[in-house]
Amino acid sequence: MATLESLRFNNAFRRLPPAFYTPMACSPLPDAKLLHINTSVARLLGLDASELERNDLAAILSGAQAWPGTEPLAMVYAGHQFGIYNPELGDGRGMLLGQVQTSSGLWDLHLKGSGRTPYSRMGDGRAVLRSSLREYLASQAMQGLGIPTSLALCLLGSQAPVQREQRETAAQILRVAPGHLRFGHFEHFFYRGEHEPLAQLADHALEHYLPKLLEQAHPYEALLHEVVVRTADLMAAWQSVGFAHGVMNTDNMALLGYTLDYGPYAFMDSYEPGLISNHSDEGGRYAFHRQASIALWNLNALAHAFSPLMKQQALIATLQAYEPRFLTSYQHRMQNKLGLQQTLPGDEVLIADLLQWMAQSSVDYNCFFRALCDFKDSSPWAYRDELIDPAGWERWSQRYLDRLKLESTDVDARQRQMQTCNPKFVLRNYLAQRAIEAAEQGDMRETDLLIKLLSSPFDEHPGHDDYAAPPPEWGRHLDISCSS
Ligand code: AMP
Numbered sequence: 001m002a003t004l005e006s007l008r009f010n011n012a013f014r015r016l017p018p019a020f021y022t023p024m025a026c027s028p029l030p031d032a033k034l035l036h037i038n039t040s041v042a043r044l045l046g047l048d049a050s051e052l053e054r055n056d057l058a059a060i061l062s063g064a065q066a067w068p069g070t071e072p073l074a075m076v077y078a079g080h081q082f083g084i085y086n087p088e089l090g091d092g093r094g095m096l097l098g099q100v101q102t103s104s105g106l107w108d109l110h111l112k113g114s115g116r117t118p119y120s121r122m123g124d125g126r127a128v129l130r131s132s133l134r135e136y137l138a139s140q141a142m143q144g145l146g147i148p149t150s151l152a153l154c155l156l157g158s159q160a161p162v163q164r165e166q167r168e169t170a171a172q173i174l175r176v177a178p179g180h181l182r183f184g185h186f187e188h189f190f191y192r193g194e195h196e197p198l199a200q201l202a203d204h205a206l207e208h209y210l211p212k213l214l215e216q217a218h219p220y221e222a223l224l225h226e227v228v229v230r231t232a233d234l235m236a237a238w239q240s241v242g243f244a245h246g247v248m249n250t251d252n253m254a255l256l257g258y259t260l261d262y263g264p265y266a267f268m269d270s271y272e273p274g275l276i277s278n279h280s281d282e283g284g285r286y287a288f289h290r291q292a293s294i295a296l297w298n299l300n301a302l303a304h305a306f307s308p309l310m311k312q313q314a315l316i317a318t319l320q321a322y323e324p325r326f327l328t329s330y331q332h333r334m335q336n337k338l339g340l341q342q343t344l345p346g347d348e349v350l351i352a353d354l355l356q357w358m359a360q361s362s363v364d365y366n367c368f369f370r371a372l373c374d375f376k377d378s379s380p381w382a383y384r385d386e387l388i389d390p391a392g393w394e395r396w397s398q399r400y401l402d403r404l405k406l407e408s409t410d411v412d413a414r415q416r417q418m419q420t421c422n423p424k425f426v427l428r429n430y431l432a433q434r435a436i437e438a439a440e441q442g443d444m445r446e447t448d449l450l451i452k453l454l455s456s457p458f459d460e461h462p463g464h465d466d467y468a469a470p471p472p473e474w475g476r477h478l479d480i481s482c483s484s
């Protein structure tokens with residue numbers, strides 16, 4: 001087991017030429033306190049449990065005290081924001097502290113809220129407690145659901161004031177992720193006509209994260225194909241759990257296909273395909289039901305940036321893999337949610353009709369699927385009493401029962417399987433809001449409990465059914481803005 005200092009830092013990104021970043025020190029948060037630490041992430045890094053008890057832990061993790069082995073830098077990137085190219089992005093309030101090689105892989109340590117950088121533009125380089133805690137919780141929620149995501153080792157808070165719509169206090173999270181390459185990194189070099197660093201970036205991704213692809217005849221094509229496949233799978237995963245990201249700009253898209261940059265996201269309550277989780281997204285560009293096609297739009301932007309590296313024919317062919325992959329991946333996830341082992345003709349329509357009925361009758365998305373695990377034809381189904389359209393349910397459920405009879409799986413085995421893919425606990429916005437309000441008063445118990453529940457969201461956690469319930473009236477449709 002490692003100490004903070006004995007982690008095997010290789011800082012691979014820092015070995016790239018200076019055009020990729022600005023080396024610089026963090027501006028420590030005054031008097032930063034450790035508000036919460038995620039022990040499962042610490043274990044992933046191979047940190048010894050006693051390291052988490054160190055007196056100087058907050059000082060080191062917040063950037064106030066030197067952390068031997070780290071070589072902090074701010075990355076430069078660009079990106080399409082709401083469809084418009086912005087050439088001037090980069091780590092404006094975060095820094096890559098270093099990269100560590102562990103038995104679980106190569107991990108980036110990125111301190112978010114670490115002060116101004118050359119890419120801060122008009123920003124103050126800080127993050128507020130509210131948004132930092134939302135990211136801290138959401139990372140664990142996604143990880144618990146088995147969906148690729150950045151993680152967070154810890155949450156740090158301080159009394160330092162930060163001005164947003166109102167005065168708030170500053171916070172930091174130490175983000176842990178398998179690389180921070182974004183689609184926007186490639187766009188940065190492409191739009192500047194700098195094709196050599198563009199190739200270096202692709203080589204870097206291949207060498208450090210996807211070395212197997214170097215054995216292929218056309219590694220750049222293989223890389224783009226891998227991004228297409230992973231992104232399609234990620235979209236299928238988001239759609240199947242009812243997650244709306246909110247800001248799918250190309251600078252928030254991870255090359256390695258994991259969820260990155262949690263802002264005004266939502267795990268939906270009642271099923272609402274057109275849900276817009278970002279209060280500032282007036283046109284609904286990033287509405288829930290547009291995510292799969294927006295991801296393809298973003299992949300197009302990435303493919304455009306890859307054009308100096310590949311023949312046009314190959315680019316087109318690679319992008320064409322997206323749609324069938326997404327559809328298959330989504331279908332597979334939804335079938336699992338329904339406890340169907342095989343894919344049979346008619347399944348697609350059965351699922352589409354279910355979703356249509358759910359939308360019309362405002363059924364809570366995750367509660368419904370969890371309750372469906374207990375549905376049998378032989379006994380009354382308790383959840384039926386909560387439906388506002390029981391007649392619509394009777395019509396659909398009869399078709400579902402007929403479909404189930406085409407398979408030989410026994411009821412108990414099916415229920416057990418369904419319970420492993422229909423979560424009982426998701427990070428509803430109102431739960432995050434309650435944890436924020438408590439944390440702002442210095443009370444981290446709510447955060448602590450949520451981290452526990454969300455770490456194993458498929459388990460029953462007796463005594464905590466209220467955390468699995470739809471929101472109370474005040475918690476519906478909370479306005480979550482981009483301001484963070
Ligand atoms: P986001 O919307 O959080 O993905 O951020 C978009 C861009 O704005 C990125 O380049 C961020 O680094 C930058 N940014 C966001 N908030 C701040 C801030 N408070 N200070 C400096 N830069 C920021």
Ligand code: MG
Pocket residue numbers: 251252261
């Ligand atoms: Mg971002």
